[in-house]
Amino acid sequence: MAPKLSLLLLLTMLLCSHSHGVHLKETTMTLYFQDYSAGANATVLPVTGIPGRVWSFFGFGTIFCTDDPITEGLDKNSAQIGRAQGIYVTSALDGSNTHVLISIVFTNEEFSGSTLEIQGTSRQHDAVREVAVVAGTGKFRYARGYATFETVYFDMEISYAIIRCNVTVMHY
Template sequence: MAPKSITRATKLCLLLLVTMFIYSSAEVGQLKETNMTLYLQDRSAGPNATVVPVTGIPGRLWTFSSFGTMFCSDDPITVGFDKTSAQIGRVQGIFVTSALDGSSTHVSVSIVFTNATYNGSTIQIQGASRQFESVREVAVVGGTGIFRYARGYATFETIYLDTLISYAVIRCNVTVLYY
């Protein structure tokens, strides 16, 4: 038979474990969902370019469909389609053409908000983007500020493209869950 002190210690440990489980299971905040539509004003050439190639395979042309090409992006985000609509933030990050046939890029970008509602908050987006599909879906993997502990998904859809001036408008629909 075990001494009473071991039995009491075992009971105390069990009580402590149950208390920790209840505390960790307690609701720390109400899970919120936000859906938003953003417009990325994307310029890939000229003096005001917001997307530029930064490296690629030596001796090959660095294009969006060239395997191994890495781009850096700092696109303005507006509330509407028109480039003169109110700017609410920027999409900043990198993407790499990661499929040998050029059909996919790996995206790692942050939506950085500058508007009054979400100022200073960010949403982190990462994943494979099938760039020749009309709608591309990637994961929301985190966030800061209001969007701390964010998770969800984002879709990108090129809704306007002018190849002569290397300008595109990309609609981004974001569904994000956060506390």
């Protein structure tokens, strides 16, 4: 009985996976987050944290809200293609990890109205941080994949960073 049941389950899985005739597409792209963490035009700010402790990227319990412009090139004056909107939570007691919940909201003509949803642990001390792409909307419906983040420029004096985001997703 068990071999017949196993065969039946295998055949059912094969039929279900091919019954719609829809094939996943792979999309890869490189985006640049223009990140300002101080000043009148800050795009990422701490919104709460543990009372009596310094709120910082390395301070456990600090929660940040972000709305970074995303450009197609490294230069902040290159074409804006979207916004990175969401929250970061410094989630490791030693400040080494941040939990990331980011929506990439596209505003450019090609993907306007579409989003990619990024969620997971970002290891702050790593040069390149990898986080899961867990969903998408519009042209990225049912997206899944990964994104890597790398700080390619940082000006401490004005608290400005450029973060390269390489995204690879499978979607319908």
